[in-house]
Amino acid sequence: MTLLFENCTVLPMTAERSEANCFTGWVGVEGRRIALVTAEASEAERWRKEHPDVRVVDGCGGVLMPGLVNTHCHMAMTLERSYADDMALMTWLNDCIWPFESHLTDDDIRTGALLGAAEMLLGGTTSVVDMYWSEEAVFDAVEESGMRALLCCSYLDSRLEAFDRDLPALLEKCAGSTRIRAGLAPHAAYTCSTENLRRGVAACERYDIPMTTHISETLDEQRIIGERYGMSPVACLDSLGLLNDRLIAAHCVHLSDDDRRILRERGVHVAHCPTSNMKISSGIAPIERLRTEGVNCTVGTDGPSSNNDLDMWEELRNASFLQKVATMDPCAVPAYELLRMATVNGAAAIGHAGELGVVREGALADLVLLDTRKPHWHPRHDVVANVAYCAKAADVTMVVVDGEPVVEEGRLLHADLPALFEKSETIVRRIAALR
Numbered sequence: 001m002t003l004l005f006e007n008c009t010v011l012p013m014t015a016e017r018s019e020a021n022c023f024t025g026w027v028g029v030e031g032r033r034i035a036l037v038t039a040e041a042s043e044a045e046r047w048r049k050e051h052p053d054v055r056v057v058d059g060c061g062g063v064l065m066p067g068l069v070n071t072h073c074h075m076a077m078t079l080e081r082s083y084a085d086d087m088a089l090m091t092w093l094n095d096c097i098w099p100f101e102s103h104l105t106d107d108d109i110r111t112g113a114l115l116g117a118a119e120m121l122l123g124g125t126t127s128v129v130d131m132y133w134s135e136e137a138v139f140d141a142v143e144e145s146g147m148r149a150l151l152c153c154s155y156l157d158s159r160l161e162a163f164d165r166d167l168p169a170l171l172e173k174c175a176g177s178t179r180i181r182a183g184l185a186p187h188a189a190y191t192c193s194t195e196n197l198r199r200g201v202a203a204c205e206r207y208d209i210p211m212t213t214h215i216s217e218t219l220d221e222q223r224i225i226g227e228r229y230g231m232s233p234v235a236c237l238d239s240l241g242l243l244n245d246r247l248i249a250a251h252c253v254h255l256s257d258d259d260r261r262i263l264r265e266r267g268v269h270v271a272h273c274p275t276s277n278m279k280i281s282s283g284i285a286p287i288e289r290l291r292t293e294g295v296n297c298t299v300g301t302d303g304p305s306s307n308n309d310l311d312m313w314e315e316l317r318n319a320s321f322l323q324k325v326a327t328m329d330p331c332a333v334p335a336y337e338l339l340r341m342a343t344v345n346g347a348a349a350i351g352h353a354g355e356l357g358v359v360r361e362g363a364l365a366d367l368v369l370l371d372t373r374k375p376h377w378h379p380r381h382d383v384v385a386n387v388a389y390c391a392k393a394a395d396v397t398m399v400v401v402d403g404e405p406v407v408e409e410g411r412l413l414h415a416d417l418p419a420l421f422e423k424s425e426t427i428v429r430r431i432a433a434l435r
């Protein structure tokens with residue numbers, strides 16, 4: 001498909017620092033990639049003539065920017081949205097989440113993931129890092145939705161199907177996909193033995209795939225790992241060879257000076273999940289320090305059971321405002337840096353540095369168009385601040401992933417939402433009857 005966006009404010013996210021280079025202009029898409037980015041009417045006109053079949057999209061004065069990258073999610077946990085709230089992480093996992101999940105079939109997981117993909121795409125999130133059981137079922141949902149994803153097969157000591165079942169099945173499916181890639185996800189240092197953590201490292205090396213895991217999420221985790229190994233979760237996982245530039249570490253709330261240094265030296269990508277951390281009272285991750293010390297910080301929603309939605313705009317604001325409170329410094333995580341976390345930095349974390357998270361010629365065409373004809377967008381003193389601090393999921397009118405439109409006029413092209421809602425209700429009614 002060939003597309004030409006006109007009449008929009010382009011926020012390319014290609015500037016290194018806060019001097020965001022927004023401009024009024026045109027963006028052309030040819031096949032999977034961005035083929036034109038220009039502020040010159042004559043150049044746009046020439047490109048239009050060279051592509052007689054082009055579909056012209058009127059941006060209506062809105063903002064065109066890269067799709068957002070959610071670097072930590074458990075999509076299928078939409079089925080557990082508002083199922084178990086207002087409790088501590090360990091109680092939540094042991095008494096509610098894991099018993100509920102023991103009843104989920106692969107088809108249930110596919111339905112839950114479809115619901116998650118629908119919510120994210122409608123809100124302008126085009127890429128997700130997912131961590132769950134039966135990721136080959138999540139693959140089917142992501143494939144159907146048109147989203148881009150890094151799907152990581154999760155495991156813990158009591159559930160090791162990832163190695164022999166989930167990962168081989170997922171790798172086979174991913175072999176034919178341009179949008180979906182496979183990874184591995186040990187749940188955490190406190191739920192996986194050193195033997196199983198090492199086994200994960202070996203599998204990642206063998207298949208040449210990235211890894212994600214939960215690190216230093218709560219003080220309970222600090223205590224358990226301290227008692228078991230006499231060190232911090234970061235030091236423990238480093239001693240087992242997990243920390244490198246292909247690891248996305250979710251949470252990283254409780255870090256010592258040494259922990260931060262290790263994360264930086266190993267090139268680990270941090271997935272900051274502020275809403276989940278607030279809701280479970282995990283604490284406040286030292287994102288401003290990590291960021292200024294040179295760690296690649298990104299943003300994740302975590303699962304919809306600890307958030308309880310998958311709205312990345314809300315996540316971004318929480319990320320910035322929480323750092324401003326924690327540091328008592330209103331300059332912490334400024335607007336443009338915040339947007340970089342969800343675009344450029346997220347792209348780097350999923351192995352697409354320079355190719356995603358930016359609007360530049362040659363980059364993959366994952367684009368979001370925001371409708372700014374609403375009161376909360378005006379006046380426009382500063383487009384970047386408006387996008388970072390005012391944008392809402394409901395402002396997203398069009399989404400393109402890998403060059404293909406997946407959302408038009410605020411509606412999903414590849415999902416039957418009423419049928420999806422009904423199916424998810426049927427699943428939770430069935431599981432409720434079992435418990």
Ligand SMILES: [Zn+2]
Binds near residue numbers: 072073074214302303
């Ligand atoms: Zn998580």
